[in-house]
Amino acid sequence: MTRVLLPWPDIAVPGELEATVWDGTGAPPPGLDDVEFYVLPYDRGAEPPKLIPRLPSLRVVQTLSAGYDNLLPLLPEGVLLANGRGLHxxxxxxxxxxxxxxxxxxxxxxxxxxxxxxxxxxxxxxxxxxxxxxxxxxxxxxxxxxxxxxxxxxxxxxxxxxxxxxxxxxxxxxxxxxxxxxxxxxxxxxxxxxxxxxxxxxxxxxxxxxxxxxxxxxxxxxxxxxxxxxxxxxxxxxxxxxxxxxxxxxxxxxxxxxxTPHIGGGSASFHPRAQRLVERQLAHFAKDETLENVVR
Amino acid sequence: MTRVLLPWPDIAVPGELEATVWDGTGAPPPGLDDVEFYVLPYDRGAEPPKLIPRLPSLRVVQTLSAGYDNLLPLLPEGVLLANGRGLHxxxxxxxxxxxxxxxxxxxxxxxxxxxxxxxxxxxxxxxxxxxxxxxxxxxxxxxxxxxxxxxxxxxxxxxxxxxxxxxxxxxxxxxxxxxxxxxxxxxxxxxxxxxxxxxxxxxxxxxxxxxxxxxxxxxxxxxxxxxxxxxxxxxxxxxxxxxxxxxxxxxxxxxxxxxTPHIGGGSASFHPRAQRLVERQLAHFAKDETLENVVR
CATH class of the missing domain: 3.40.50.720 (NAD(P)-binding Rossmann-like Domain)
Structure with missing residues (x-):
């Protein structure tokens, strides 16, 4: 089974994939060695990116931000990075x-x-x-x-x-x-x-x-x-x-x-758009199709 | 000379007309017996309407509000009333x-x-x-x-x-x-x-x-x-x-x-639109044309 790590539940996950949820607060859950697709919790500070180099099976990182400069130093060779262009x-x-x-x-x-x-x-x-x-x-x-x-x-x-x-x-x-x-x-x-x-x-x-x-x-x-x-x-x-x-x-x-304290992108209109993007990406991933918004 | 009573200066007045300005605060200026066209100061309370029955030569009242129910009891027989539909x-x-x-x-x-x-x-x-x-x-x-x-x-x-x-x-x-x-x-x-x-x-x-x-x-x-x-x-x-x-x-x-204290209609976008309406109405009046927004 291929494992995906998602920031919230209620995301439609193709049958080929098994989901674990981590919202970015507290410690990451155990049993992440087989995670191949990691959707970073949005706007949760520095901890979620630090998990990237600790996932040995990782193939894809999906960030829900438009910016991704902070992730590049953490991204292992050969891991794809897709961003959240347009969601905000x-x-x-x-x-x-x-x-x-x-x-x-x-x-x-x-x-x-x-x-x-x-x-x-x-x-x-x-x-x-x-x-x-x-x-x-x-x-x-x-x-x-x-x-x-x-x-x-x-x-x-x-x-x-x-x-x-x-x-x-x-x-x-x-x-x-x-x-x-x-x-x-x-x-x-x-x-x-x-x-x-x-x-x-x-x-x-x-x-x-x-x-x-x-x-x-x-x-x-x-x-x-x-x-x-x-x-x-x-x-x-x-x-x-x-x-x-x-x-x-x-x-x-x-x-x-x-x-206002940098809350422009963080409103309810983000969530359904992010949900739709993640569901499309998981469907692409399960079928080995090209992902959207790949930036590296 | 036909006199018009206007709520602010800088309104383009046809050569046939002579303008007096009253902004609705303080006492009305003297010499209003020949006023034929009265543009009510906007949003100035109950005093400007009270002047209506005191203008013996009056032919037209132009209000800059959409509503005009409060003016009807004050309007002499035969005086036209035009409103400010659309300005706000x-x-x-x-x-x-x-x-x-x-x-x-x-x-x-x-x-x-x-x-x-x-x-x-x-x-x-x-x-x-x-x-x-x-x-x-x-x-x-x-x-x-x-x-x-x-x-x-x-x-x-x-x-x-x-x-x-x-x-x-x-x-x-x-x-x-x-x-x-x-x-x-x-x-x-x-x-x-x-x-x-x-x-x-x-x-x-x-x-x-x-x-x-x-x-x-x-x-x-x-x-x-x-x-x-x-x-x-x-x-x-x-x-x-x-x-x-x-x-x-x-x-x-x-x-x-x-x-908020009923200020929806009272912003800067009102002023240029009101100015253009008043100038069109004065031009119509000077040429004896039909006025716009006549409600009685």
Missing amino acids: DLSVAEHTLALILAAQRDMPRWFAQQRVGSWDREHTRSLADSRVLLVGYGSIGKAIERYLVAGEAEVVPVASSAREGVHGIDELPRLLPTADIVVLVLPDTPATRGVLGAGELAALPDAALVVNVGRGTAVDTDALTAEVAAGRLRAAIDVVDPEPLPSDHPLWTLEGAVI | DLSVAEHTLALILAAQRDMPRWFAQQRVGSWDREHTRSLADSRVLLVGYGSIGKAIERYLVAGEAEVVPVASSAREGVHGIDELPRLLPTADIVVLVLPDTPATRGVLGAGELAALPDAALVVNVGRGTAVDTDALTAEVAAGRLRAAIDVVDPEPLPSDHPLWTLEGAVI
């Missing part, structure tokens, strides 16, 4: 809208008023008619764009290089002064680090909103903190450099800052 | 999404954590894959639907009577048990009062989210408060019965309740 797109896009709308519609103010029972009213900003630079135009960026178009915002897509209808990132100096909102959806690579440094932030118009849902390193945290502290820019971020943001960091309590 | 659609739709996403993505929790600098993380609900009953399927409902479709929610439109692809409100008893989220976008009429009473709320599944952005009278506030207090239902509401919600009302501080 909608969850991240949805959280991006939650951040933008919270900032534009003053949700922190209403929640503060709620605690004291105040019906004080004031008109707010809007997303509609806003000019949104969407920096990072992969599958998550396109899911965000569908939301922005529904809300009648003006979307200006920006990618690493220009193509039909898409600006190149080298055009940012010209584009930044025209933006009401900048959304960053960038991976962490040498090219994306510090894309918004002090100079780029200074080029944004007064009261512009900086939204980061990719990786924290794309924005200079000190420079952003200074701009928000001065009341010149606003920020709505799910990622930051460093993570976790130290509890005494001044950005936490600035008026004009909305901060 | 996008603003209300956007705020509806802000409420839904705040509830589904636990924004009150993250904002509370922000005050104490906590990076505590947990997965959340999602809007994607949720089944949303959209009760009220006029122009605002359709604007909300565009957002929901972008977010891959399942939309179930419900209107006062059934038609192709739209359920009738008499089907609610059958539909409510299937809903993850119910969005109410209803005007205040005898037929819509108490659409969600204690029995209808009891028919919703555990943890369902009740969203009200139309008029507060559509939901039985006591029944909703009891369900949320019991932890059985969640609520995200911009309108409530009564308004303002008294500051000591128990609903304010319930976990599972998100409350």
Whole structure:
């Protein structure tokens, strides 16, 4: 019998395979020497990857994250690695809208008023008619764009290089002064680090909103903190450099800052999509078919 | 010269007309006896309507609200009334999404954590894959639907009577048990009062989210408060019965309740749309053309 190690029960497993479940918390269960296919528990820290080199029969590692750089040093020669490309797109896009709308519609103010029972009213900003630079135009960026178009915002897509209808990132100096909102959806690579440094932030118009849902390193945290502290820019971020943001960091309590703890990808919409991917992969594996999303 | 009374400056006024500006705060300016066209200041309470019967030359009242029942008793015989149909659609739709996403993505929790600098993380609900009953399927409902479709929610439109692809409100008893989220976008009429009473709320599944952005009278506030207090239902509401919600009302501080003070229509997206309508109406008026949105 071929054994597969899965992060949750209720996954349809082909008859040729036998499943063991480990959710990534506590010690791994015994009897894993015959595990050939390991689906890493999602978002459970450093322990699940450490199991990889301890599985002698391993042939496939399936991660449910899009990123996999941290796994490469642990992956034995000849073991396939498949990633979770696409599983988080909608969850991240949805959280991006939650951040933008919270900032534009003053949700922190209403929640503060709620605690004291105040019906004080004031008109707010809007997303509609806003000019949104969407920096990072992969599958998550396109899911965000569908939301922005529904809300009648003006979307200006920006990618690493220009193509039909898409600006190149080298055009940012010209584009930044025209933006009401900048959304960053960038991976962490040498090219994306510090894309918004002090100079780029200074080029944004007064009261512009900086939204980061990719990786924290794309924005200079000190420079952003200074701009928000001065009341010149606003920020709505799910990622930051460093993570976790130290509890005494001044950005936490600035008026004009909305901060969530890197939970963009971790919502219920992930689960059914991950389940479907794992079930497809197990079916491919049982029939010796080519796997999807193989990255190494 | 024909005088028009406008709520803000910078409105393009045809050469035939002379403009006076009153924003609805403080006393009205003097010299209004020749005002023929009065654009009511928006969302300024009871004083602006009271001016209507005091304008002896009045021919047209333009309100920027969709509702106008409160103006009818004040309107002299022969004076035309035009309303602000459509001006608020996008603003209300956007705020509806802000409420839904705040509830589904636990924004009150993250904002509370922000005050104490906590990076505590947990997965959340999602809007994607949720089944949303959209009760009220006029122009605002359709604007909300565009957002929901972008977010891959399942939309179930419900209107006062059934038609192709739209359920009738008499089907609610059958539909409510299937809903993850119910969005109410209803005007205040005898037929819509108490659409969600204690029995209808009891028919919703555990943890369902009740969203009200139309008029507060559509939901039985006591029944909703009891369900949320019991932890059985969640609520995200911009309108409530009564308004303002008294500051000591128990609903304010319930976990599972998100409350904003009827600000759905009052955002920046309203202003340019209102400006364009007023400018078109003044042009029609100057040329003796038929006005838009005439309701009496």
